Amino acid sequence: MADQEEDDLQMALRMSLQQAPDPKRSKPRESLASSPAVGSWEKPQMDGHPLENSQVAGKSLEKSHVDGIYQEESPESRNRRVQRELMAAAAEKRMMVARNLKEEEVSVRRESVVPENPRIETVRKSDEGLALSNEDAHQLYYMVFGTSVSKDILAQWCNQGIRFSTDPETCMGLVQHEGGPCGVLAAIQAFVLRNLLFYPDESSSYKSNMQHQHNFGLRRFLQIPHDRPDNVTSLSENEKARALVLSMVEILFLCGSKKQAAIATLNVLSNNSEEICKSDEKIAKALEGLSMESASDLQKAVRIHPYTSQKAAVQRVKEMLPVFQSRMGAMLFLISALLSRGLEAIQSDRDDPGLPLVTAPFGHASQEIVNLLLCGQAVPNVFDGSMDLGGGMSLKGIPTSVEVGFLTLLESLNFCKVGHYLKCPKWPIWVIGSESHYTVLFALDVNVQEENKLEERESRIRKAFDSQDQSGGGGFISSEAFQQVLRETNISIPPEKLEALCNSGFIVWNEFWQVLLQLDESSGGLKDSTGLMGRRQFDLYHFNGIAKSVQNSGSLQGSGGEALQQRPRLSKIRVTVPPKWTPEEFMSDMVGPSSSSGSNVCDGVAEVTQPDPPQHAPLVDCVRTWWPRAVCNWVGDPPSIV
Template identity: 30%
Template sequence: MTISIAEISSSLVREYLSRKGLKKTIVCMDEEHPRTEASVNNRSQLRQMLNLEALYRKSKVNVENSQFKTLLEIIVKHLIDGTTNELDARSLHFNTDDGMALRSQVEVPKTSHTTLLFPEKTQSFAHHKSSLTAHDQNGQGTDVDLKIPVTESKKRNKASRPRRGMMTGPVASTPEESIKKRQIRKAEYNQPLPHNEREKDDEDCLLQTVQSSLYKDHYEFAQGSSAEQLTSQMEKRVQSSLNVSNVNVSEMVLDDIDDEEMQSLPRMFFNKTITRQSWTGCPMDQQTATELKVVLLGSSLNCFSVEWRNQGFTFSEIHDLRYGIVQTKGGPCGVLASVQGFVMKKMLFEDSDGSNCFNKLRPSNSTRRKCLVLAIAEILWRAGEEKQVIVAMNSGSKHFIPAGKYKSDGVLESILLFTLDNQKALEQFLDQHIEQFESTVMGCLLLVVSAVLSRSIDKLREDMDVPTTTLIGAHGYCTQELVNLLLCGQAVSNVFDNDMELDSGNSNLMLLKGIKYNSDIGLLSLFEHYNICKVGNFLKTPRFPIWVVCSESHFSVLFGLQRELLTSHLKEFDLYYYDGLSNQQEEIRLSVCVDRSAPCSDEASELIPPLELCIRTRWKDAAVNWNDTEPIL
């Protein structure tokens, strides 16, 4: 493989970031500077390519330098100390064919390990010693004392010897001795274990193989397979290690790993942040930002309000309302209610955990986050006509300096755009970046921008009755076009079924565009009660018993737990109501009775809650029982 200076340098930076635990920074780096085939993702290989083996061992021995655990810090410390030439002059290498590479500053350990593990090497060592002695007599070398006391091994108790294939436990030893023992473990030994030792070493071999596998996978830093794939690989390795006759001792080497690293391996091994995949994004330019501001706000000189900039998709922590997305201030309620509707669809009718719908209203953190990912993915995939999606992400830094008739507010200037043409890839991408949508910084706006660009601005204007209509209307409220875009994938201006031609006189016909098909999430509007608009059957009878409710210029959500109430003529059923802006503290369960023989309250004699009027646009003359909760007026 051709060595690339640029890729080696990048890999050195990635090793530093990984060692310091800066996972999000690694993700940003991979997005702006993607990895290539020349990238080095293994720490040991990186040390070898940079010829840092001796320097690394010296830093481990030196107590002063032991605090520097990254290769970059070790290099910087070494350059500051100015000992590069001295280290190179003192380094001596033996023949690598003998399986050893000894430095002059590391003395061969005076233990029985040498004769126990390498009995056939004694003669070779003697040869090297004689060669070095002759070399020194000629005045050209440095004397290296290679004392290998063979008799000392006979005095030691056999039970105290480290068995082959066994990782020794913590011992009280000096740093020099630790380096010596590690040097021996690094040598390959290809002879099989004696048959009489195999059975007693089974458990030790299994432990060693698992730990070696954990070490290998951990140091593929911030890159590689998913957690599921790594888990599968681990299971295969453990299974294969049960057959000890197939164990290769050379594969059981544990190299370059500290005790504190080993203790943290299980946690880091399954940490989601180390399995992130790299994606390449394109910075937003001023032209696209200008077009977005015009279609969203009406002018490139307008700015997003605080209510929009500081809204994300965060869930309630109230026990009975854990499924609900919380709205901080008025404005983006149409977006939140639409996403809430799809979250309820995923949570109640598509989750396969086997529990009943009522129990699903108390989701775990992981379940509701998963539902949020799938909900956003479905909204965007539908907006992109199930072909291609553009997802907006906040990079945290500006990509262009506004010029001309454009007023900067720090939102669109910092966006990166990612194009995905596969639904599974979209879900994976959102799962890895869902924190951005949950964030109170631009979380809601990222979804709106993504939906608009996925639909494309040109098609979006074709959807509207009046092409100059904005998606964010007066007082920062969502327009019907924006809600329809999120619910149905098209920014049509009306809620009735199909298109309608309106005769404006003098043979001038105006085409009014409506909903083209049954939506998964429906809509009920108070305007219909006042005969201002007509909600068609496509929205009034969705595929799932979930409705976005438009009442008093505010959007909220109404849903049922039984799909039968859409297909059967049930006389009585329950509906649940959630309003993320109302500071709701308890679950609101409404018992609806559609039995026409039952007496209905007189609207003229008492004040009817607007929500009940919305329900009656779907179930005429329905009686609503609030079940001891205070009616919302």
């Protein structure tokens, strides 16, 4: 259609440039002598633009040359020519506007190429945004809240900002004061931690050796004892704000298939928004009386800013960050994510589009919202790919690998099975789902997801041994078969031990296993140079953003003589994963000095100690969906996932 319009404009312009046809003669040729002299007739008067009038009037004085005789132009011919010239002038203007729009479109396409290292830079400010149509506003509102929603649920979603905790011990986390939007906050929190831990430089680029480097801000903060007064200095406000802005924009472009994003702002802030956004008090005053009790309220309140350039979107979110930190922040971000994906695409992602995305009766974010923010699609399930039910029916799951993952207590209760995509994300960060809340679990070491190398080797050796076992599972093979196993697994056993194993003519697995445990890895054995007998130990951190009463020094005294303070909770968890061939009873009987840390490493030599007695909390059940034999320990109150 655009091409046809441009062709029409070109044709109109060509017609205007053609020479006017000869005017019709109203008198015979012999009467030409009585015609008025050249230029003796008056200049025609026309209304319109001064420039157009002058151009048309100037041309109206032209004469036609017929057989060498100048003749005055007839009124009919002059009117046709003036009409063509006016149409041509209008066509020229329209073509100029179209050309300018095309140049701007090319500029936007060039700008829309997301740079590898997005930075917060100054870009051209966009307009006041687009208003939602009446149809889109109603579809969006009922998609989120359904046909009926309680005032309590609306209050939860319209009174939750996206802002960091002011508590020194949890300053790296987003604080939640209302129930409901925890799914949105937890997903953003996971990406914020990814940026703080693994993308510490301003360009947010990942270098190949980054996994061996440290983000000395957050990492040092997490490793300093929390009773130290200087732990908050490790994270600056600028670092946190940068991580938050980049995380929000990344999620929105993820929802937009990495091609586009929509940023929702408030109409009440459209006028003089820069001045209002300088103060939280001014924003709060501007939002007084603002409600979202109906689709019409949503349509009046929200403006949409579409972007194809990640750089421009980063600048917009940076400018509007105080608005997202206001009481409407979580709601605006959810609207932004849904519109970035597209309302029709959202409904297509879902198995049951008739259900609201915010679940009743407590107003929690559905799994579809969490999946949308983690993988870019509002699918309702956590398994990989899709599940064919036959008869043309299928269930939709996670389509591809993700940056940050998801674990859920419901898997430990056998209600679902989290697939590889969510369970094994690129970075060791997981949103944790319980029956009523979402929290975040993360590690500083990117290697926590790697398989136990000794377990892998043990599996290969056992597979080779079993392939030669002709006893029907009795666990022994012949000496000739044993030589074949040694060749396949590249195991070199000292002659005296090999002779002892083969004395009876048959080799029993348990005896072979004891030799392997004492044989160095260089010889193909399973002797653990760390002294941990194949077990793994690492630390996980759990963050619960909802503000709860915790003990702290202060003026408000609790029953134990200590103050109760409303703040989020950050817990450090020591995880010990014994190898699958070692019973936990054997691990608890290991000889070594008592220590609460499990093991200490000094000058590269591991000192094996007795592990602490295992502790249990619902979070441990979530951890064991990834590490089935994990034993967890912590100091103080157990970590809470509710």
